[in-house]
Every structure is written in structure tokens, then in C-alpha cells.
Amino acid sequence: MDLIESLAVKSEQKILLVVIDGLGGLPNKKDKTELEAAWNPNLNKLATRSALGLITPIDIGVTPGSGPAHLALFGYDPLAHQVGRGVLEALGVGLAIKPEDLCGRANFATTGSDGTLTDRRAGRIATELCEELCARLQKEIPRLEDIEVIVRPGIGHRFVVVFRGPGLGDGLTDSDPQHDGLRPAPVELASPAAAKSARVANAFIARCAELLRERAAANCVLLRGLALPPVLPSLRERFKLTPACIATYPMYRGLARLVGMDVLEAGSTWHSELAALRLHLPEYDFFFLHFKETDKAGEDGRFDTKQEFIETFDEEILPQLLALKLDVLCITGDHSTPAVMAGHSWHSVPVLLNSAYVRPQLVVEEFGERACVHGSLGHMPSVKLMQLLLANALKLKKFGA
Amino acid sequence: MDLIESLAVKSEQKILLVVIDGLGGLPNKKDKTELEAAWNPNLNKLATRSALGLITPIDIGVTPGSGPAHLALFGYDPLAHQVGRGVLEALGVGLAIKPEDLCGRANFATTGSDGTLTDRRAGRIATELCEELCARLQKEIPRLEDIEVIVRPGIGHRFVVVFRGPGLGDGLTDSDPQHDGLRPAPVELASPAAAKSARVANAFIARCAELLRERAAANCVLLRGLALPPVLPSLRERFKLTPACIATYPMYRGLARLVGMDVLEAGSTWHSELAALRLHLPEYDFFFLHFKETDKAGEDGRFDTKQEFIETFDEEILPQLLALKLDVLCITGDHSTPAVMAGHSWHSVPVLLNSAYVRPQLVVEEFGERACVHGSLGHMPSVKLMQLLLANALKLKKFGA
Numbered sequence: 140m141d142l143i144e145s146l147a148v149k150s151e152q153k154i155l156l157v158v159i160d161g162l163g164g165l166p167n168k169k170d171k172t173e174l175e176a177a178w179n180p181n182l183n184k185l186a187t188r189s190a191l192g193l194i195t196p197i198d199i200g201v202t203p204g205s206g207p208a209h210l211a212l213f214g215y216d217p218l219a220h221q222v223g224r225g226v227l228e229a230l231g232v233g234l235a236i237k238p239e240d241l242c243g244r245a246n247f248a249t250t251g252s253d254g255t256l257t258d259r260r261a262g263r264i265a266t267e268l269c270e271e272l273c274a275r276l277q278k279e280i281p282r283l284e285d286i287e288v289i290v291r292p293g294i295g296h297r298f299v300v301v302f303r304g305p306g307l308g309d310g311l312t313d314s315d316p317q318h319d320g321l322r323p324a325p326v327e328l329a330s331p332a333a334a335k336s337a338r339v340a341n342a343f344i345a346r347c348a349e350l351l352r353e354r355a356a357a358n359c360v361l362l363r364g365l366a367l368p369p370v371l372p373s374l375r376e377r378f379k380l381t382p383a384c385i386a387t388y389p390m391y392r393g394l395a396r397l398v399g400m401d402v403l404e405a406g407s408t409w410h411s412e413l414a415a416l417r418l419h420l421p422e423y424d425f426f427f428l429h430f431k432e433t434d435k436a437g438e439d440g441r442f443d444t445k446q447e448f449i450e451t452f453d454e455e456i457l458p459q460l461l462a463l464k465l466d467v468l469c470i471t472g473d474h475s476t477p478a479v480m481a482g483h484s485w486h487s488v489p490v491l492l493n494s495a496y497v498r499p500q501l502v503v504e505e506f507g508e509r510a511c512v513h514g515s516l517g518h519m520p521s522v523k524l525m526q527l528l529l530a531n532a533l534k535l536k537k538f539g540a
Numbered sequence: 541m542d543l544i545e546s547l548a549v550k551s552e553q554k555i556l557l558v559v560i561d562g563l564g565g566l567p568n569k570k571d572k573t574e575l576e577a578a579w580n581p582n583l584n585k586l587a588t589r590s591a592l593g594l595i596t597p598i599d600i601g602v603t604p605g606s607g608p609a610h611l612a613l614f615g616y617d618p619l620a621h622q623v624g625r626g627v628l629e630a631l632g633v634g635l636a637i638k639p640e641d642l643c644g645r646a647n648f649a650t651t652g653s654d655g656t657l658t659d660r661r662a663g664r665i666a667t668e669l670c671e672e673l674c675a676r677l678q679k680e681i682p683r684l685e686d687i688e689v690i691v692r693p694g695i696g697h698r699f700v701v702v703f704r705g706p707g708l709g710d711g712l713t714d715s716d717p718q719h720d721g722l723r724p725a726p727v728e729l730a731s732p733a734a735a736k737s738a739r740v741a742n743a744f745i746a747r748c749a750e751l752l753r754e755r756a757a758a759n760c761v762l763l764r765g766l767a768l769p770p771v772l773p774s775l776r777e778r779f780k781l782t783p784a785c786i787a788t789y790p791m792y793r794g795l796a797r798l799v800g801m802d803v804l805e806a807g808s809t810w811h812s813e814l815a816a817l818r819l820h821l822p823e824y825d826f827f828f829l830h831f832k833e834t835d836k837a838g839e840d841g842r843f844d845t846k847q848e849f850i851e852t853f854d855e856e857i858l859p860q861l862l863a864l865k866l867d868v869l870c871i872t873g874d875h876s877t878p879a880v881m882a883g884h885s886w887h888s889v890p891v892l893l894n895s896a897y898v899r900p901q902l903v904v905e906e907f908g909e910r911a912c913v914h915g916s917l918g919h920m921p922s923v924k925l926m927q928l929l930l931a932n933a934l935k936l937k938k939f940g941a
Contacts, residue, residue: 142599142619496566496881498573501910515910517888517919523600530601530886537884538598539605539618540628540765 143214143526143535147378152466152532154380154425155416158212159452160205160391161434162472163488163508164445165479173437173445173478174489175507179453182470182491185461186506190497192516193487193508194524196474202485208473209394213427214378214525215371222397223309223366228299230393232291236368241302241336243365246315247272247357248296248323256319260296261357272357273298279350283342284335300362302339308332313363314344323361340365373399374425378529383419385412386429395427409451413459420463424532430456437476438483445478467531468493469524470506487518494531544615544927544936548779553867553933555781555826556817559613560853561606561792562835563873564889564909565846566880574838574846574879575890576908580854583871583892586862587907591898593917594888594909595925597875603886609874610795614828615779615926616772623798624710624767629700631794633692637769642703642737644766647716648673648758649697649724657720661697662758673758674699680751684743685736701763703740709733714764715745724762741766774800775826779930784820786813787830796828810852814860821864825933831857838877839884846879868895868932870925871907888919895932 164172196203196211197218206227207217225242236242247261247269264272273292280288286304293299310330314323326340340362347360374380376399384395385405392402401423405415409430416426430452436445460468471490474483489511498515516527529535565573597604597612598619607628608618626643637643648662648670665673674693681689687705694700711731715724727741741763748761775781777800785796786806793803802824806816810831817827831853837846861869872891875884890912899916917928930936 142602146602496878496885496887498566498887498909499571500913513913515913517594517913519600526599526601527886528601530603535601535603535886537603537605539608539622540625 142538143529144377146535146538147529148534148536149379150424150532150534152424152534153420154467154528154532155428155460155463155465155469156212156426156528157428157460157468157470158209158430159433159449159470159472160429160431161437161474161476161483163475163477163484163486164437165475165477165484165486167442167479172508173442174449175505175509177446177449177453179450179506181453181457181461183505185457185493186491186510187504188499189491189493190516191500191503191506191511191514192490192492193511193514193518194471194490194521195487195518196521200485202483203474204483205390205473206394208521209391210398211521212471212473212524213374213398214522215398216522220369220371222369222394224364225299225366226368227390228293228364229291229301231390232293232299233389234289234291234299234301235396236301236393237303238368238370239303239305239307241307241309241365241367243300243340243362245298245300246296246361247298248359248361249356250323250359255322256316258356259315259319259361264296264357266292266294268357269293269296269298272351276347276350280343280346283339283346286339288343296357300343302336302343307336307339307367308334309336309367311336311340311365313361313365314340315361315363323359326362326365336365368397371398375399378525379534380425381423382425382427383423384427384429385415386427386431387412388429388431391429391431400427409456413456417463433472434476437478438481440478440481442478466494467528469528471524488521490516490524492516492527492531496531543939544930545778547936547939548930549935549937550780551825551933551935553825553935554821555868555929555933556829556861556864556866556870557613557827557929558829558861558869558871559610559831560834560850560871560873561830561832562838562875562877562884564876564878564885564887565838566876566878566885566887568843568880573909574843575850576906576910578847578850578854580851580907582854582858582862583907584905586858586894587892587911588905589900590892590894591917592901592904592907592912592915593891593893594912594915594919595872595891595922596888596919597922601886603884604875605884606791606874607795609922610792611799612922613872613874613925614775614799615923616799617923621770621772623770623795625765626700626767627769628791629694629765630692630702632791633694633700634790634793635690635692635700635702636797637702637794638704639769639771640704640706640708642708642710642741642766642768644701644741644763646699646701647697647762648699649760649762650757651724651760656723657717659757660716660720660762665697665758667693667695669758670694670697670699673752677748677751681744681747684740684747687740689744697758701744703737703744708737708740708768709735710737710768712737712741712766714762714766715741716762716764724760727763727766737766769798772799776800779926779935781826782824783826783828784824785828785830786816787828787832788813789830789832792830792832801828810857814857818864834873835877838879839882841879841882843879868893868929870894870929872925889922891917891925893917893928893932897932
């Protein structure tokens with residue numbers, strides 16, 4: 140990527156990258172994907188004067204999580220820059236984490252009298268109980284040594300713990316042994332730099348066990364995915380962009396923050412996101428605009444709901460985006476979430492690119508997975524998309540003479 | 541590329557690589573690219589029995605200069621083998637440069653009485669004056685230490701200087717500070733091997749200032765892009781080819797010489813190039829045939845002129861090339877030069893490959909950027925084209941048993 144960084148220059152042109160989360164799909168029994176089944180007159184009209192293609196998030200056959208899928212879209216090699224599970228969970232609950240924060244995913248769990256696990260999910264306790272227990276742990280364990288402890292509840296038995304303070308290195312094993320009937324393992328060092336981290340994490344586990352020991356179900360905690368946030372050079376440094384994120388969900392806002400985007404106040408609806416875009420349009424030359432609901436519908440296996448969200452985008456959102464007349468408009472997804480699979484998948488993702496400098500296709504008249512096979516952009520890795528957006532915004536100098 | 545080199549063998553088959561410079565384009569207001577708008581009955585007929593595709597010169601979104609774009613077509617990784625600006629300029633004025641020649645781009649410029657630059661282009665002096673001044677510098681500065689000095693005029697205020705002799709290492713900074721109002725900088729070492737080079741370059745600048753000091757405008761010179769030619773293994777060594785270049789413009793002839801092609805006397809017209817091809821047909825098994833005018837028309841933003849040059853190729857040149865019945869005929873460009881952008885661009889370049897061993901497309905009936913999207917070759921990096929040509933000429937052994 141040093142090539143692209145070495146060519147990047149400032150320009151007046153503005154780029155809007157619209158990520159419809161989990162956009163890609165698979166045909167249902169009527170032989171249409173969610174995107175193909177949707178009534179999308181605006182997208183299809185735009186497709187005829189845009190360049191289409193397909194992007195592969197990580198590698199052929201590889202199903203991505205949201206973290207690597209977004210890093211690729213932002214132009215970061217997702218294999219070289221891995222985001223630890225604990226970091227993603229912390230971003231997901233909305234914590235504004237700092238570079239030295241050691242983040243872990245935690246579960247409430249049940250151990251029997253012999254110390255072995257009888258239920259790694261503590262009987263899937265209610266979220267309300269999780270919130271109550273987290274508040275207690277936060278109150279009773281504000282610090283360990285010189286380390287601030289931050290506890291945030293998640294859904295059900297899940298919560299997040301962040302250790303904030305000096306000297307916390309990366310490289311720890313999980314305390315969760317992954318199977319009932321085993322003893323929780325102590326957190327161990329995979330790297331010598333993590334000695335203090337391991338000591339603090341194990342002290343946290345021990346203190347929790349003391350505080351919870353009278354409880355029937357949630358009488359201990361398990362930690363996993365303990366990690367520091369990756370150190371990523373910012374989009375400002377790398378590509379001379381002034382970038383902003385417009386997203387309603389904490390995890391995507393956090394991922395954008397990791398690559399140096401300003402995270403705008405965006406409310407909780409697609410229309411409030413649009414309002415944020417309109418308000419801040421003059422201030423930035425790159426916008427990442429994220430729509431989550433398609434992915435959730437796909438994960439839930441609700442084909443019709445995902446289709447309807449796409450239709451809502453076409454009818455209510457796209458005309459307003461087009462009216463803003465940005466120089467480069469790209470509409471794609473981070474990965475595929477086919478409703479027929481009820482989960483993320485490895486399939487390539489349709490992409491639409493509109494600018495003054497595209498070659499539209501000869502015969503394609505819709506924006507859909509199979510129409511994009513015939514797109515003039517061809518197939519490319521997601522990580523290459525950013526450099527194509529920069530080129531279309533005239534933000535890359537010529538290479539060589 | 542070691543794989544391809546290890547598989548390369550001699551064969552009787554002959555390859556003709558036709559480079560129509562800047563061939564790729566973008567749609568104009570009538571929604572046709574230059575190539576699509578052209579009346580090309582011969583190319584289109586050939587397309588139906590050829591394999592089509594699109595090649596990416598350097599990387600997605602990257603606009604190439606002529607140097608790297610041609611190296612890629614010749615099968616050389618353009619990122620690993622960069623050609624310095626001074627070398628390209630020296631090739632461009634037709635100097636037959638040697639491996640140890642330190643080549644620089646030079647400008648005549650104006651400094652005021654306080655030594656700061658008042659005009660980095662010396663009032664854009666006429667080419668005739670540039671020629672006169674270069675002749676004077678050449679006469680007065682034939683040598684510096686044991687180094688031969690070669691001065692050649694360019695266009696307007698531009699000229700080329702080559703330092704020839706022992707011990708000139710690479711790695712120098714520019715004396716051109718890039719802005720008026722600053723003093724010209726001394727040439728400095730970016731690498732310790734360049735000590736003698738820096739001394740000689742600065743002595744040249746000082747001698748020029750003495751010789752020019754009475755002049756009102758062109759009273760000093762600025763040097764930039766000082767570089768040695770890259771050391772490239774030849775096409776003969778790498779691919780067992782006996783290669784020849786047929787090109788009218790010096791830079792392309794020079795680039796071909798860098799990769800070990802014999803550079804044939806080709807006159808100054810497309811027809812004289814054809815005559816050279818016919819004359820030397822028995823002697824070589826690889827011909828690089830270069831047509832420049834399409835790129836110039838594109839750079840000047842003259843859509844119709846570029847289109848007409850393509851039509852001339854179709855009507856006057858292609859039938860004669862086909863009559864020669866070479867085993868492998870490939871027609872492509874080094875990069876795109878869309879007239880609507882009046883410059884090089886990052887867009888992929890259409891390629892047509894004809895041999896006894898191609899899979900023509902099912903439905904495509906023309907040679908154009910958007911028809912090539914549906915080509916059987918798909919999208920590929922330009923640097924991979926050479927190995928495909930070798931394969932079609934049966935010049936690559938099987939890999940493995």
C-alpha cells in the first residue's frame with residue numbers, strides 16, 4: 140500500500156462510501172437474491188451510468204467478520220491489521236477505547252463445588268441481571284494495582300472489561316476453556332510483554348469470583364480475546380483525506396475511529412444519518428455512511444425484511460444522496476449476509492461506482508449480484524476499492540514518467 | 541517472474557505486440573469511447589476470432605507514466621524496476637545511454653541579483669534559444685574531472701544532461717527547489733555512493749552559471765531526476781526471445797533498449813514502421829510495434845483525432861499486419877489516455893490476443909473497452925501479458941510433471 144500512499148494528494152473532490160451492511164445475498168426459491176428481488180428503480184437507473192463490479196472482502200471462500208470486512212473497505216489489509224475480539228466487543232458497547240487499553244470479552248459462568256464449569260453461559264441470564272452484576276463489579280473493582288477497570292454490560296451473560304493504565308502488553312491466552320466440565324484456566328502469557336496484563340486479568344477474575352461466590356448461576360467470570368487495539372496509521376496520514384463516519388451502531392463508529400475518522404453525531408435512524416451528512420458536507424472530503432439493518436435481517440434469515448430495507452434505501456435514501464451531487468459515490472457492502480444462510484458468508488459483494496470518469500457497462504440494466512458479474516470493474520479485492528475511489532476523486536498522482 | 545523464466549524455451553513461433561499508445565478511453569457525450577466510436581471493421585472481425593480482455597498497467601486506480609506502463613507490457617514488474625525521470629528524458633531526446641550514465645533533466649532558469657529564483661522556466665524561452673545555449677554549454681563544458689558531459693536540448697527551457705565516466709553512483713537530490721523565490725539548492729547525496737556524482741553535478745551547475753551570467757533570462761540551470769538507468773535482465777536472457785523494437789519516438793526506442801531489444805530503423809511514419817517490420821521479419825521472434833499518435837491526441841483532448849488514428853490503424857495498418865501471418869498477434873495499449881480527461885488515466889486497457897490457441901468469446905462482436913469486459917481473458921495485470929504471449933507462441937514448457 141506504500142505505492143498508493145506515495146501517490147495520494149489533496150483534492151477538492153468529495154467521496155461518499157455507502158456501506159449497506161451484509162448487502163450481498165444468495166437466490167431464494169424464486170431464484171432472486173434480496174438485492175435482485177427488490178424493486179429498485181433508482182439504483183437500477185444509476186447502475187446504467189455507473190461502473191459495476193464485485194469485491195471479495197478477505198480472500199476467495201473466506202467469510203469475514205465485521206472488523207476485517209470494514210478495514211478492507213477502508214483500504215487496510217485485513218490480514219496485516221487484525222482487530223482483537225475484545226477490542227471489537229468494547230467498540231460494540233460504545234466504549235471510546237484508547238491505544239493502551241487492554242480489552243476483553245467476558246462471560247458470566249457457573250462453576251460447581253469442585254471448581255469445574257457447569258455452565259459457561261451462567262444459564263443465559265437476563266440482560267437486566269447482567270447489567271446489575273456489572274454495576275456491582277464496577278463499583279467493587281474500580282482499580283487493580285495502578286490500572287483503571289472499566290466494566291460494561293452486553294447482552295445476556297456477555298460483558299466487556301477494559302483495563303486502562305501503564306504497562307499492559309498484548310499477548311494473553313483465554314481463561315475460557317471452551318467446554319463445560321473443565322476448570323477455568325488462568326490467563327497466561329503468550330508474550331513476555333504481557334506479564335502485568337496477565338497479573339491484572341487474573342486478579343480481576345479472582346476478585347469477581349469472591350464477589351459472586353454466593354450466587355447460584357453467575358458465580359464466576361470467563362475472559363477471552365484480551366487484546367490491545369491495533370495501531371493503524373490514519374486515513375489522513377495515508378491518503379491525505381479528511382474523513383468522517385456516519386453510523387448508528389457503536390462498533391462501526393469505533394472501527395472508523397481506529398482509522399482516524401471523525402465520528403459524527405448521527406442519531407439512530409437512516410434519516411438522522413442523512414441529516415448528519417447534509418450538515419457536515421462542507422467539512423470533509425470522505426464520508427463513510429453505514430446502514431446496519433440489512434445485515435441484521437440477513438442474520439435473522441428474514442429475506443423479505445432484508446429486501447424491504449434495500450427498497451427503503453432505494454426509495455427514501457438514494458434520491459437524497461444523489462441530490463447532494465458528490466463527486467464520487469460508491470454503494471456496496473462490507474460482506475454478504477444471505478438470508479438463506481442466516482449469517483455472514485464468503486460470497487463477493489456487489490459494488491456500484493459513480494463518478495465523471497467511469498465506463499458504464501454495455502448491456503447491464505440493474506444493480507444485482509449477477510448483473511455485477513458483467514460489470515466493467517470486474518472482480519477485485521475489497522482492499523483495492525479505496526484506491527479506486529481516490530483515483531476517481533483525482534486524489535492520486537501519476538506513477539512514474 | 542522466475543517461474544516464467546524457468547519455463548521459457550526457444551520456438552519458431554513469432555510474436556507481434558502492437559502497442560497503440562494510450563488506447564483506452566472513456567465515453568464522450570455520445571456514450572462511446574474513442575475505440576468504440578471508431579469505424580473498425582477489421583478489428584471487429586478479428587475480435588470475433590480472438591480472445592479479449594482488459595489489462596491493468598500498474599495497480600487498480602494508479603495512473604502510469606509511459607516508462608512503467610511499457611516495462612509492465614514487456615513483463616517487468618514496474619514497481620521493482622523504476623526508471624528515473626532523468627533517464628526517461630535522456631531516452632526521450634534520443635540519447636543512446638549506457639549503464640553507468642548519470643542522466644538528469646535540466647531547466648534553464650532565472651535568478652535575481654540576490655541569488656533567488658525569479659523564474660524556474662527562464663520565461664519559457666524558445667526551443668531555438670535552448671538549442672543555441674545547449675550548443676554553447678556542450679562546447680564549453682566537454683568534461684568535468686574524468687567525466688564526459690553530454691548536453692542535449694529539449695523543448696522550450698528544458699534540456700538533458702548526461703554525465704559519462706567511472707564512479708558515478710546513484711542517489712542525488714534535486715537542485716530545483718520547485719518554487720520561485722528560493723535559492724537553487726546544491727545537489728546533495730541521498731546515498732554515500734553518490735559523492736562523485738554530486739561533486740560533478742554541482743560543478744556543472746557552477747560552470748553553467750558562469751557561462752550564462754550575462755543573460756537576462758536564462759542565467760542559470762536547475763537539475764532534477766538525476767539517475768542511473770535501471771539494470772534490467774534482457775528479454776533474451778529471461779524469455780529466450782530474439783526481440784526487436786519498431787518505434788518512431790525516442791523514448792520508446794530507449795525503453796526497448798533497456799530490456800535488450802534490437803532497435804530497428806523505423807523512419808517516422810506508421811508506414812515506414814510497417815516497412816521495417818516486413819524487412820526484418822525473418823530475423824526476430826518478438827516484435828514490439830509502437831504507434832504514438834493516439835496518445836498525443838488523447839493528451840490534447842482531441843477525441844475525434846484519436847478516433848481517426850484508430851480508424852487509420854484499422855484500415856491501413858491492420859490488414860497488412862494480418863497478411864504477415866505471425867503466430868501470435870496482440871493489440872493493446874500501454875495505458876488509457878481518455879480524450880475527455882486530456883491525460884493518462886488509471887483505467888484498464890483493452891487487449892486483443894490472436895493465435896491458434898485462443899478461446900474467442902460467445903457473444904462479443906467488437907473490440908472496445910466495454911466489449912472487453914466480456915472477454916475470455918478477463919482482467920489481468922499488464923505484467924502478466926508477456927507470459928500469455930509466450931504461452932501462445934509455445935515458448936513455455938510445462939510446469940511440473
